[in-house]
Amino acid sequence: RIAMQAEVDLIVLGGMGLKFDDYLFFKDTLEASGAMSRTIMFIHTASDPTVECMLVPDMALAVAERFALDGKKVLVLLTDMTNFADAMKEMAITMDQVPSNRGYPGDLYSSLAARYEKAVDFEGAGSVTILAVTTMPGDDVTHPVPDNTGYITEGQYYLKGGRIEPFGSLSRLKQQVNKDTRDDHRALMDGMIKLYASYKESVEKKSMGFMMTEWDDKLLKYGRLFETKLMDLSVNIPLEQALDLGWEILSQCFEPNETGLKSDLILSRWPKKLND
Template structure:
């Protein structure tokens, strides 16, 4: 352990100190103030004779007389299966009044990249119970699928709903096996920069539903140091990796809000006087985000898995902003929450048209879900998109100017939002229920319009009585 009393500058969350020997990058630091307080920090930059240290608990009270101790190791997370059911702060310290953590081992929070050759291709269906996701933008085990939201939208409610309801069917549904079982996820919930009110809502929901028993919660609040937000997602992912790859858990990692994380990166970059990139964010933000997102996945021969749902609020609802833009490049799609749908009272307000799950085709259909899943999804996409286009035309020429066929597509779009998308935050739908609702809606359209569905599936699932009722109306 090396100790110095050579602080030369304090800038925002950073402390600069002179040293006379090599100091490792990311090495942990303890700073003792003249008043006897001890702060934790991490080496952010190391050059000959000078180091930059980011201080997790803030630099208030630190002055040039403070002592700096270099601990000779990087930051580690104490991990154990007993973490399930615990609530920790953004630095990994228990805040639930429970006993101290007795770790089975301590792991470097940077983690180890999964060897691409050792990766198992994600293709097992995850049932979230949310029709807009399961039916139209299916989540697959080992995938990273972010939620793109905006300020004031109920993304936290959707995150809690998924955390409560997400299950991994062990065998394909609809295959005639009554003994099919479902396994629940262990949920790793990492909150960054949230308000105390939001934190209370999260905890109340976790405790009310019993989800806390299979969860590990990391809480970094808005009034906590911004620098702490840079380690919170890494602590969460280190815990997830341990539970998944050492104990065989299917882990679902929910990170909210990644926008607050990126703002912390920008604050640190400004304190270091770095040359800024787009809109003032660091030029290395793409690499930094990739280090987080790419820790999702599966490993060949290992039972467990890590599935990520990062949540970000797009500043100004702008999907070209650097945070959603870079996130979209790295991840495998996005779930988009829509302000107009939210104003109409839809819960959850998921807009399925700009949403996308790039791995959906590999996780649905015969062998994973019902054999008609892909066809139903494709046909509903096409019908809803046509209905949306016709809404724009109605604003110009009026509904009376449209043909009977066009009016059916308009009615389909209205009922699709009201019955398929809008289900509330407490409703848990199985994939069979979701697809049955889809067939009920598609039966509003003439059989001749179902040009994306196999004829045998139409014969099996099409509701002639619905089509006749619509024609009579």
């Protein structure tokens, strides 16, 4: 989905430990969308030798860097970095290296950072943007691979159950919000996440059999709309449309004074049909 939506000149896909069905899915999706003509793929399947898995990120990034120096905007998709780390672990055990946390080699952080930090914007030329998928075994965020990845990268989407889980996601680029996007972006984002946290509490109250208030009912309606219309991975809309949809969802569930947003922002952005 991100590859289809990204405004880039070239897509480099590095697949590590993929099931053959997953490889065919990537290939068929890129072909169906017409993006295959600007895509380079380095694929290591689960049945290929382990040592070849360790070569994929370096080859993908080397090619991306070469095209970026020629002035191209390049998007590098790496999936799955947990499989890459597992290949490192297997090789380290074979070489009788002293294991570190959960059996992974002691240079895991450095090895991941050496790949992730290849993201670059060349002055007077192109750029390399890296998006890596990291599976969390057992949804364990303390697992060495996602834990180290969180320290290195500029942010992460935490995906669970086919949706973005906002409380596990983070960004170190939030200071760019509003300045480079839209004046209501940060306030709307913070307000909707705050209401979503209240929705989670209402869900817990309902599951425990507590009496539900009118406010709880509003939160439950809001939470369902927020998850299906904004957080679901099937949603594919641009930022401006997503912000407008956010206001629309709020207007369907709450009165303006219930949102906790500033009055001047509500006056300028609240859907006009409800004001009338």
